[in-house]
Amino acid sequence: MSTIEQNAAQGRPELQKAIQDFVDAGFAGVQMRVHDERGEWVGSAGVHELGENAKPSTDGQFWVGSTTKTFVAALVLHLVADGLVELDSPVAEHLPRFGLDERITVRMLLQHTSGVYNCTGELDEEGTFVPGLPSIGKAWVDNRFHGYQPDELVRFALSRPARFEPGTDQSYSNTNYTLAVLLIEALTGRTYAEEMRQRILRPLGLHGTVVPGDSSEIPGPHAHGYYRYQDGEEWKVVDVARQNLSLLLGSGDMISTTRDLQAFFSALLGGRLLPAPLLDEMRTPHGLLGYGLGLFVQELGPDNGDVTIVHHNGGAPGGYGALMIATPDGGATLTAGLTTGDSDADPAQEFPKALDRLIKAVFCDGRAA
Numbered sequence: 001m002s003t004i005e006q007n008a009a010q011g012r013p014e015l016q017k018a019i020q021d022f023v024d025a026g027f028a029g030v031q032m033r034v035h036d037e038r039g040e041w042v043g044s045a046g047v048h049e050l051g052e053n054a055k056p057s058t059d060g061q062f063w064v065g066s067t068t069k070t071f072v073a074a075l076v077l078h079l080v081a082d083g084l085v086e087l088d089s090p091v092a093e094h095l096p097r098f099g100l101d102e103r104i105t106v107r108m109l110l111q112h113t114s115g116v117y118n119c120t121g122e123l124d125e126e127g128t129f130v131p132g133l134p135s136i137g138k139a140w141v142d143n144r145f146h147g148y149q150p151d152e153l154v155r156f157a158l159s160r161p162a163r164f165e166p167g168t169d170q171s172y173s174n175t176n177y178t179l180a181v182l183l184i185e186a187l188t189g190r191t192y193a194e195e196m197r198q199r200i201l202r203p204l205g206l207h208g209t210v211v212p213g214d215s216s217e218i219p220g221p222h223a224h225g226y227y228r229y230q231d232g233e234e235w236k237v238v239d240v241a242r243q244n245l246s247l248l249l250g251s252g253d254m255i256s257t258t259r260d261l262q263a264f265f266s267a268l269l270g271g272r273l274l275p276a277p278l279l280d281e282m283r284t285p286h287g288l289l290g291y292g293l294g295l296f297v298q299e300l301g302p303d304n305g306d307v308t309i310v311h312h313n314g315g316a317p318g319g320y321g322a323l324m325i326a327t328p329d330g331g332a333t334l335t336a337g338l339t340t341g342d343s344d345a346d347p348a349q350e351f352p353k354a355l356d357r358l359i360k361a362v363f364c365d366g367r368a369a
Contacts, residue, residue, distance in 0.1 A: 012041050014365075018358040019045045019336070025350035028341030029056040029223050032323075033258035034362055035266065036332035042258070049224045050341055056223040061208055061255050062337035063218070063225075063245065064322035065314025068254040069177050071200065072192075073110045073294020074268055076180050077278045078199050080106070084187045087281070091179060094186045098154055103166040106183065109176040110293040111286055117160035118173040119153045120247065132156065133247060135317045137229050141238055144318070147214045148246040153178050170287030174251035181250030192250060204267050208257035216244040218255055225319025225339035237342040240319035252314060261324050261335035269310065269330030283310055283328055297328075304364040313355075321351075325359065334362045 012034075019030040022045070029046030042058045079085055085094070087107045092100040101115075108114040121132040129136075133156060134143040157175040164171070181192040188195055193211035201209050210219060218241060227240045245253040256264075267273055274282070285297035292310075300307045311325040321338040 012038070014361045015041055016043050016045065018354075018361040019043060021354045021357055022046075022338060022351075025354050026341065026343030026345030028226060028339040030336060030338050031056045031058045031060060031062075031223070031258055032334065032336040033058065033262050034332075034334050035262055036362070046339070046341075047223075050226060056337075056339070057221060059208075059221070059257060059259060060337065061210075061218050061220045061222045061257055062322065062339070063243070063316035063320040064254050064256045064261070064324075064337075065248070065252045065316045065320065066174075067256070067261065067312050067314035067322045067324050068248070068250065068252050069314075070268070070294045070312040070324065071196065071254060071264070072177050072180050072184075072250050073282065074273055075184060075192075075196055075199060076106065076110060077274050077282065077293065079184065079187055081275050081278055085183070091183060094183055095179065097151075098158060100158075100179075101162070101166050105166075106180075107293070108166055109180045109183070111170070112172050112176055112289065112291055113167050113170050113287065114173070114176055114179075115162040115164040115166050115169070115171070116173055116175045116179070117157040117163060118171070119157040119175045119178070122160075122163070122171075132160075135247065138231050140317050141227060141229055141240075144240065144243045145216055146247075147244055148249070150178055150182055150246075150249050153247070153249065154182070170289050170291065172289060172291075174248055177251035178249050200264070200273065204263055204273075206256070206260040206264060208255075209260045209264070210255040212245065212253060212255055214244065214246050216242045218242075223337070223339045225316070226341050227318030228340075228342060228344065235344070238318075240316075243316065243318065245316060247317070252316065256322070258335040258337055261322065262333050265324055265326050265333050265335065266330045269326055269328065300359070300364060304360060307363050309359065309363055323355070323358075325363075327363070332363060334358070 022030045031044040034041040044056045048054045048056050088105050092102045104114045120135040134140045224241045228237045282293045284292050313323050315321040323336040326333040
């Protein structure tokens with residue numbers, strides 16, 4: 001840890017404790033960056049790699065999972081601002097090869113109200129997860145270097161029944177954002193990666209953020225993430241720093257750093273990427289998910305000072321997670337990268353508790369609100 005990080009950690013021990021809670025709950029490592037009126041705090045906890053003592057670097061790259069969706073939503077809205085498409089225009093006319101329901105609009109993709117089936121699986125009526133393309137367990141481990149074509153993801157989803165009539169309900173679906181990427185490419189004639197670099201990454205100087213395409217490599221220094229899975233009667237743990245996330249094109253495939261996530265979220269919420277009316281659309285919650293356009297909007301309630309936060313956290317299928325949380329104006333931000341280890345603790349049980357403690361430490365102490 002650098003001298004700056006040591007000084008920061010000493011100045012705000014409650015933040016160091018909050019990230020240590022994740023490690024105590026079974027995560028391998030955490031790196032975090034907080035910006036608020038008290039300045040910048042950076043720190044890490046846990047290990048860079050199992051079997052070693054070094055902490056994760058606070059400048060390391062990591063798979064950000066579904067945090068990708070906020071980048072893609074901002075990119076689509078950039079095209080809306082430029083007049084290339086309207087939020088409430090049908091998607092089918094731009095992607096005729098799929099035979100999409102003509103009622104599905106651009107807004108519905110970004111808001112998860114299209115009804116299109118989630119290509120990585122859905123819950124059935126009894127609440128049981130029904131797998132789609134391999135994204136969990138041994139099936140994903142054995143398949144984690146497979147390269148998918150975007151049309152393959154969409155056609156798989158469209159071969160399943162729609163969840164509901166377009167615009168009548170809300171259901172989180174990765175396929176929505178793969179369709180959004182294909183829409184970007186149809187409107188611009190350039191690849192999603194090229195448009196992301198030209199419109200967002202380069203203007204903001206996000207040099208550590210990557211749209212990897214079919215590559216399975218994290219190109220820069222990075223902590224190692226691990227995946228624990230059952231193979232017959234045996235539990236195994238595998239290093240999954242290398243994984244092909246073409247499975248989550250547009251919905252969870254990007255790589256970034258805590259510094260870049262902070263710079264992006266601050267610029268976005270501060271009005272430096274989009275006109276105010278479109279930014280307001282992003283931050284307007286809709287439906288049971290409280291989801292705007294690429295963003296969750298959450299009221300923390302009177303016990304927490306009636307603070308509102310906006311966020312889009314993410315998790316790769318295995319090994320990695322990201323936090324990107326802020327006040328609606330971007331004045332206070334929290335960005336973090338997490339790696340899972342070889343613990344048999346259930347992340348679904350422990351993660352929400354640790355996250356709740358962290359959010360309260362950053363946003364609910366009367367200073368970051």
